[in-house]
Amino acid sequence: MQEPLRLLLSDAQAVDSIEFVEEARLARWSSEADSRGLSLTIRGLRKSFGDNEVLRDIDLHIPSGQFVAIVGRSGCGKSTLLRLIAGLDQPTAGHITFGEQTRPEDIRIMFQEPRLLPWARVLSNVEVGLGSQRKSADAKARAEQALVEVGLQEKRGQWPAVLSGGQKQRVALARALVSRPRLLAFDEPLGALDALTRISMQRLLERVWHEQSFTAILVTHDVAEAVALADRVLVIEDGRIANDVTIDLKRPRERGSAELAGLEGAILRDLLQGADGTTDL
Amino acid sequence: MSLIESLPRLRTLRLPRADGLIQWIVPLLILLIWQLACSSGFVPSRVLPAPSDVVLAGWKLLLSGELVRNIWVSFWRASVGFAIGGGIGFAFGLANGLSSLSNKLSDTTLQMVRNVPHLALIPLVILWFGIDEQAKLFLVALGVFFPIYLNTLHGIRTVDPQLIEMGRIYGMSNAELFRRVIFPGALPSIFVGVRFALGIMWLTLIVAETIAASSGLGYMAMQAREFMLIDVVVLSILIYALLGKVADSTARLLERLTLSWHPAFQNGED
Known part of the structure; x- marks a missing residue:
């Protein structure tokens, strides 16, 4: 127990004491130094x-290695938040800082x-993912190793056009994984898949997250998927974090x-209450 | 007839050779009917010579070296004109597809020029260049410029913006983005332009050579008309058809080699 704790003290100055215990729990199964998840702090984030x-005043801390799901109705700003975290758009105000x-x-x-x-070819x-x-x-x-991780090594020489929807998404996952990212953002990656393929993809996501211990942020409209996969579910409403549920x-x-x-219910x-003021399901 | 009986058998065998032969059945059939019509006297030889007479005329011209020389001259004009016009069209297509400044500067002008039929410039071109090589090259180049320009521009404009965003996210430099995403994405459209341009290339060359030339296939046909050598006139027309087919097949071959990823080219059909 001494070893991981000492390691954490050196690079956890930015982390509040409340998250410290969580950090220690996650650090236990992060063996390689460069595959540890990134922690993330958002202060006063706005985007118009x-x-x-679209986003008004988001404050959020995500500890290293956590699996966070973001749910909300369409147009609530959840994808915008993800694009800001991934650096695809610039915030109007506020800032996003990473632990390292x-x-x-x-x-x-x-x-x-x-x-x-x-x-x-696949x-x-x-290989594109290596940056x-x-x-x-x-x-x-x-690249071959990443394909093995998603179970598609036998498709390495195929054109994407001949793959099924689920296989294409697994190739996209291999491309995202190949550079050993420390934070992986998912923008409804399973939204277009059929129910059975979704479930096997969810298992795959959980497995690679567990093996590589990156920080995962999953935007989804499927609450069942969110509670099945995540350590923590953020509910976004009208551009604010309306609820923060630990699973x-x-x-x-x-x-x-x-x-x-x-939990899903x-x-x-x-x-739904936030949406139209009724509790009927 | 044995030819018709063998058709379904060839198809079930699915030999690439057999597939290649099927497309020639109709031209050969036409040739056969033509020959029969002429030799039976149904069509007078002053209206249309028999294919055998055309072949004979071709053989004589081949022996005198005139045929090879004229075909070579026409082929040279077509390919050099195509290279110049196509190259410039491709360059403008790239520049205007990639840079909005370049597009604002030149697109309106090019669209105005495009609406002038390039063959309407023949009198002016003869005044400028006489009946020298430049005149023909200029007209061919002008003719092939627009289909290649327009289709290159269209191809680059319609590359999926989501793929471009993906390339940027994965850290591609501008050069790499062009090489790996934009150019391959625009290629199917560029090939459409090339095939249009090949058709226009032959059309322009025929017109230019029949009006103002001292060599080439079109000139050979015009000379033959003066001497009432109708077999040579028909020979020239047939050679144009063959050269056109060769150019189109080359474009198809290139298409199939470079677009093998495309679902439309994965069954290897022609």
Whole structure:
């Protein structure tokens, strides 16, 4: 217990004392130094597009290695928040700071669409994810390794056009994973998949998150998915964090269990109440 | 007839050779009917010579070296004109697709020029260049410029912006983004432009050579008309058809080699 604690003291100055215990818990299974998750602090974040204020005054701390799900109705600003975290857009006010110095390869985002290059074979598509290390000698080996992680090594020489929707999304996941990111943002990556493929993709996401212990931020409209995967669910309403729910259930979680259903119901009631003032489901 | 009986058998075999032969059945059939119509006297030879007479005329011209020289001259004009006009069109398409400043500067002008039929410039071109090589090259280049320009521009404009965003997120430099995302994305559209341009290339060359030239296939046809050598006139027309087919097949081959990722080219159909 001494060893991880000492390691944490050195790089956790920015972390509040409340999160310290959580940090220690997560640090236990982060073996490699460069695969530890990034912690994230957001202060007074605002974003407007013209007169339309999408995010108003977000304050948030996400400790290293946490799996956070962000839920909310369409247009509540959850995807905007994710794009700001991933650095795709600039905030109107406020700032986002990471616990440590980051390289561009440390933060990756995965979209609802796989966004694969149709004219590149599966393996080359994964190599794209290496960023500035694309030209290094072990690029191909690392891409192959990432394909093994998502179980698609036998498709390495295929064109994306011949893959199914779920397989394309797994290639996109391999591309996001290949640079060993420390923060992975998911923008409804399973939204376009059928129910069974979704469940196996959720298991895959949980597994790679567990193995590589990056910080995961998942935007989803599916509350069941959020409570099944996340350590913590943030409910966003009208550009603010309306609710912050800790899901303290042990993994692997059983789909359809009473505890999950109870949490899902509570969050859904909350969302619908905020929407039209009724508690009917 | 044995030819028709063998058709379904060839199809079920699905040999690439057999597939390649099927497309020639109709031209050969036409040739056969043509030959029969002429040799039976149904069509007088002053109206249309028999294919055998055309082949004979071709053989004579081949022996005298005239045919090869004229084909070579026409082929040279077509390819050099195509390279110049296509190259400039491609460059403008790239520049205007990638830079909005360049587009604002030149697109309106180019669209105005585009609406002038380039063959309407023949009198002016003859005044400028006489009937030298430059005149033909200028017209061919002008003709192929627009289809290649427009389709390159369109191809670059319609590259999926989500893929471009993806490339930027994964740290591609501008050069890399162009090489890995924008150019391959624009390529199908560029090929459409190339195939349009090939058609315009031959059309322009025929017109230019029949009006103002002292060599080439079009000139050969015009000379033959003066001497009432109708077999040579028909020969020239047939050679144009063959050269056009060769150019189109080359474009298709290139298309199939570079667009093998595209679902439309994955079954290897023609």
